[in-house]
Amino acid sequence: MRLANKTAIITGGASGIGRSAAMIFAKEGAKVAIADLNIEGGRETVKLIEEQGGTAFFYEINVSDSRQMKNLISATVDCYGQLDILFNNAGIGHPDVKSVDLDEEEWDRIIDINLKGVFLGIKHAVPQLKKSGGGAFINTSSLLGLKGQKYLAAYNASKAGVVLLTKNAALEYGRDNIRVNAIAPGVIDTQIIEGWKNDEKKWPIISRANALGRIGTPEEVANAVLFLASDEASFITGATLSVDGGGLTF
Numbered sequence: 001m002r003l004a005n006k007t008a009i010i011t012g013g014a015s016g017i018g019r020s021a022a023m024i025f026a027k028e029g030a031k032v033a034i035a036d037l038n039i040e041g042g043r044e045t046v047k048l049i050e051e052q053g054g055t056a057f058f059y060e061i062n063v064s065d066s067r068q069m070k071n072l073i074s075a076t077v078d079c080y081g082q083l084d085i086l087f088n089n090a091g092i093g094h095p096d097v098k099s100v101d102l103d104e105e106e107w108d109r110i111i112d113i114n115l116k117g118v119f120l121g122i123k124h125a126v127p128q129l130k131k132s133g134g135g136a137f138i139n140t141s142s143l144l145g146l147k148g149q150k151y152l153a154a155y156n157a158s159k160a161g162v163v164l165l166t167k168n169a170a171l172e173y174g175r176d177n178i179r180v181n182a183i184a185p186g187v188i189d190t191q192i193i194e195g196w197k198n199d200e201k202k203w204p205i206i207s208r209a210n211a212l213g214r215i216g217t218p219e220e221v222a223n224a225v226l227f228l229a230s231d232e233a234s235f236i237t238g239a240t241l242s243v244d245g246g247g248l249t250f
């Protein structure tokens with residue numbers, strides 16, 4: 001098993017990419033903590049993991065709250081004795097809006113969850129990973145952290161920030177045997193894209209705007225996350241791995 005004897009936290013583990021990653025991590029031997037705002041979805045992920053013979057617990061958290069993030073790390077270590085992997089994945093999108101019409105409150109909310117949430121995960125988990133003798137962070141950026149898209153200023157900026165935050169932490173903690181990588185998913189079939197699906201004009205374009213001509217599944221992203229979390233990626237740090245069906249080829 002590729003994550004035998006490892007302990008992992010997955011933020012945003014109540015659905016979509018986070019749930020898939022949690023299930024595959026558990027299948028590969030990791031004990032997992034599912035951290036999310038969504039209590040019902042989080043508990044459902046735990047149930048699915050237990051049904052497949054794995055070990056998991058749910059922890060309710062808003063990732064943009066420093067105290068809650070710190071408590072999540074402590075609770076995981078209290079429960080499992082150590083921490084090896086943090087998948088900083090929780091995130092939100094926002095409806096299309098021109099920058100001049102984007103409310104400052106909405107800007108702050110997106111940056112707080114998508115970017116500050118990742119920073120807080122790194123800030124509070126590094127001391128614990130050092131105690132474990134090293135470990136791995138995987139941070140969820142986006143295709144839209146690598147290329148611009150009209151009317152998504154806050155999302156673009158938050159996800160681009162994750163790319164450089166990842167490089168920064170890789171530099172700061174590499175000598176502590178801590179690897180820090182990001183993934184940049186393209187259009188993936190989760191609830192975050194439900195709004196786009198209802199747009200009869202845009203969806204046929206968005207859903208095929210990559211080399212493979214289709215959207216991806218959460219499992220396809222989770223497989224990349226598993227690789228980056230595992231020892232198979234032992235010489236990879238500071239990287240952002242595109243999992244986008246070739247979305248950046250456009």
Ligand SMILES: NC(=O)c1ccc[n+]([C@@H]2O[C@H](COP(=O)([O-])OP(=O)(O)OC[C@H]3O[C@@H](n4cnc5c(N)ncnc54)[C@H](O)[C@@H]3O)[C@@H](O)[C@H]2O)c1
Nearest residue numbers: 012014015016017037062063090091142185187188190192
């Ligand atoms: N689906 C895509 O097309 C796509 C593409 C690129 C990047 N992403 C990114 O992937 C990540 C996962 O999204 P997904 O597609 O699985 O969507 P999703 O909506 O299914 O999952 C996001 C999860 O994050 C949780 N969450 C939101 N805000 C939170 C907060 N403040 N604290 C704790 N949990 C919170 C939600 O409850 C949800 O369970 C996000 O960071 C998203 O931006 C998704």
